[in-house]
Amino acid sequence: MRFTIFGSAAIAVLIALAGCATSAPTPAPTPTISLEQDWLLYSGSDSLGDLNQGDERAIRMTIADNKVTGQICNSWGGDVAIDGSSMTFGPLYSTEMYCETPDGIMDRESRFLTDLALVTTFELVDGKLHLSGGGVDLEFGGSY
Numbered sequence: 001m002r003f004t005i006f007g008s009a010a011i012a013v014l015i016a017l018a019g020c021a022t023s024a025p026t027p028a029p030t031p032t033i034s035l036e037q038d039w040l041l042y043s044g045s046d047s048l049g050d051l052n053q054g055d056e057r058a059i060r061m062t063i064a065d066n067k068v069t070g071q072i073c074n075s076w077g078g079d080v081a082i083d084g085s086s087m088t089f090g091p092l093y094s095t096e097m098y099c100e101t102p103d104g105i106m107d108r109e110s111r112f113l114t115d116l117a118l119v120t121t122f123e124l125v126d127g128k129l130h131l132s133g134g135g136v137d138l139e140f141g142g143s144y
Helices: 002-020 105-118
Strands: 038-046 060-064 067-071 075-083 086-094 121-125 128-133 136-142
Touching (some): 038 105, 086 121, 105 136
Antiparallel strands (some): 038 060, 038 136, 060 067, 075 086, 121 128, 128 136
16 A cells, blocks of 8 residues: 555656646747849859859849749740759740840850759758759849
8 A cells, every 4th residue: 555655646746747847949930031032143153164254234033933034135034943952944035135235245144044944953041042953053142
């Protein structure tokens, strides 16, 4: 009988202590940056080298509703598919204007659109969007 009373008392103490236990605090949600916004190319390289060659025209793109759009000389756009850390662009369209200035802008635009078609993955780091794949490395900052 003594063992039963002691055992019952021990169980009662454990139950009381369990009721006093505190749960771990819920961590604050990690802020997320949406890919659906305006992006400005900060740096870029491909098999031909540096994509930013000091030209006055910045490369901008907007991602929204599974579409990507932008303008360098020509307006361009198309579909973008995002799945996990995978990202694919295409098919892309472009208007067909010719721009004389700054020098090399047409080649730069063509390279950029070709580079987007090679992208296979993305990563968001410190508010910057990194696109890579097929020898392409592009880094964008948000909300130009």
